[in-house]
Amino acid sequence: MLNETLLIDDLAMLSSAQMLGRKTGTVGSYKAKSFIQSRFKKIGLAHFPEYSEFLQKFPYPKDFSDNQGFNIVGWLKGTHYEQKYIVVTAHYDHLGAKGSHIYYGADDNASGVAALLAVAAKVSELGLAHSVIFLATDAEEKGLYGAKAFIKNIPVNKNAILLNINLDMLGEGGRRNRLYASFSRGDEQLAEFVKNVADTAGLCLISGHRKSQNFRQFEKKINWRKASDHAVFSNIDIPYIFLGGGVHKRYHTSKDNFENINQKFYVTAAETAWLILQAADSYQ
Numbered sequence: 001m002l003n004e005t006l007l008i009d010d011l012a013m014l015s016s017a018q019m020l021g022r023k024t025g026t027v028g029s030y031k032a033k034s035f036i037q038s039r040f041k042k043i044g045l046a047h048f049p050e051y052s053e054f055l056q057k058f059p060y061p062k063d064f065s066d067n068q069g070f071n072i073v074g075w076l077k078g079t080h081y082e083q084k085y086i087v088v089t090a091h092y093d094h095l096g097a098k099g100s101h102i103y104y105g106a107d108d109n110a111s112g113v114a115a116l117l118a119v120a121a122k123v124s125e126l127g128l129a130h131s132v133i134f135l136a137t138d139a140e141e142k143g144l145y146g147a148k149a150f151i152k153n154i155p156v157n158k159n160a161i162l163l164n165i166n167l168d169m170l171g172e173g174g175r176r177n178r179l180y181a182s183f184s185r186g187d188e189q190l191a192e193f194v195k196n197v198a199d200t201a202g203l204c205l206i207s208g209h210r211k212s213q214n215f216r217q218f219e220k221k222i223n224w225r226k227a228s229d230h231a232v233f234s235n236i237d238i239p240y241i242f243l244g245g246g247v248h249k250r251y252h253t254s255k256d257n258f259e260n261i262n263q264k265f266y267v268t269a270a271e272t273a274w275l276i277l278q279a280a281d282s283y284q
């Protein structure tokens, strides 16, 4: 299915010490940005006219002043529904470093970005019926600012966006070694195809919306609907599917590093993201 070697290499690169934890506005973040840009180019993604070199520069508030963030946005034209878009998102920013203490953010969220790249390569190779936008967001950790900036200046008609698939933390699987999919409430068709993917995926993919039985025990810890960039899409009524392993003991610590990634789980999780996108391609 996906190119596993490249997937792991991209994850290793994005979570390496030279990226310094990818905190928005830092040298490490700029390195990550350049790396993702070069991968977008290599994969053959197109850029929107307003976002040359795939960059969407945006201001976000921090310490009572304006700071700059950079989203990386590319897309691939659909073979049948050129004017309808699925948006795949993953945030590339993380917490940075304090002195020599680096928050590598391998799971959060180098894992989602590397998966996004692997999926983009697959779409580029095989083509999908719908157009697909690939969006690596910045300043997620600070308040979903990258996703908000994208929505504020969507490069296509808002109504032309069918779905957001958001990837955040695919590399550990938490205590239970599970990948969770949560999605917009009350959308029967979404529920149906997520369930179909769950049934065929080689790991425990729990489908359901926030109030489902399976999620109840986690609700105290995580508000799944608001947990990451998909919340911004959800707020303007764009359906979403959020894929992630959930929080774990290394979450937001310097031990969230490449060595602690469960590679077998991760490859399966990334391939599940690809299965979800393929299923979404038949979503009307």
Ligand SMILES: [Zn+2]
Pocket: 091, 108, 109, 168, 169, 228
């Ligand atoms: Zn995250």
